[in-house]
Amino acid sequence: MIDTGTLWFVIIALGLGSFGLRFVFTGLVGDREMPAWLLRHLRYTAVAILPALVAPQVLWPAATDGTFDPARVAAAAVTLGVGIMTKNVLGAIIAGAATLYAMLWLLG
């Protein structure tokens, strides 16, 4: 069991800390000019962090205890491929999910 006092302390401290991380630039920097080199790096935040978040989950999914799973890799590849070709987010999601379930069913 988790101690109630500890739990509430963690909830509140984590809430404040997370807000702090989210507010640190939008709130404190505001509309002050940021240097060009920093802006150049920030342009690539989304395309860097999100693939980095996803890559290990694709190759070593927690659901299979980290072992390589052809169904999940195929689903990821199809999602990315359809997304790049069509630029249609929902279409890519549906194609990826269909691939995942088809492969899971085929590989049983």
Next chain:
Amino acid sequence: MAITTTKSAYRKGLVDAAPFILVIIPFSSLFGILATEAGLSVFETLAFSVVVIAGAAQFTALQLMQEHAPTAIVLASALAVNLRMAMYSASLTPYIGAAPLWQRALAAYLTVDQSYVCSMAQYEKEPDMTIPQRMSYFFGCVTPIVPLWYLFTLLGALLGAQIPESWALDFALPITFLAMIAPMFRTPAHVVAAVVASVAALVTAGVPYSLGLILAGLAGMIAGAQTEVWLESREKGQAG
């Protein structure tokens, strides 16, 4: 469809973020289920989601508390998982930094992976949007995401039923992120950033407290920025 008013910006945000409903529902239900299984009351579980509103960090904190890790470790690990939010905040600043403080504070609370990626994609695609339009778009993106995050945490906690593993819902998250990222590969520099970050994430997977993610992200950002500089100088060289 180009955005012409703040109202149409809000509506476009709402529509563009709608696919994320597919992720939010399983993800938040799962948190509700696991939290109640770990002994949290329904109220505590819901409070967790409302106050912290960050899935991966919540799962991390819950897991470590169950293992009776020291509270300082619980907080440090969960915040490390959330460190990417500071990077999101930094990259949103050039676009919404001039908005009123209360709006920026509200947007900060509502900055999650989905609202961030959705808004950035739009801001990059239509750089001429006004600040109020950008804020409306952001709050539009949040509308189908955050209320459902609360609601399905609550339902998960109330129902407490196991979602069968065969549904493979663990993979809803990677699939939606990949689908969102794909249209953002507009220049070779974006592709280089993504490839370098992915490889770096695999290499640093063993680094504790999810700090590998931050290192990988930084590596990708540096690679993207360097590629941009290199491409620009090559263009100039050809023109001259």
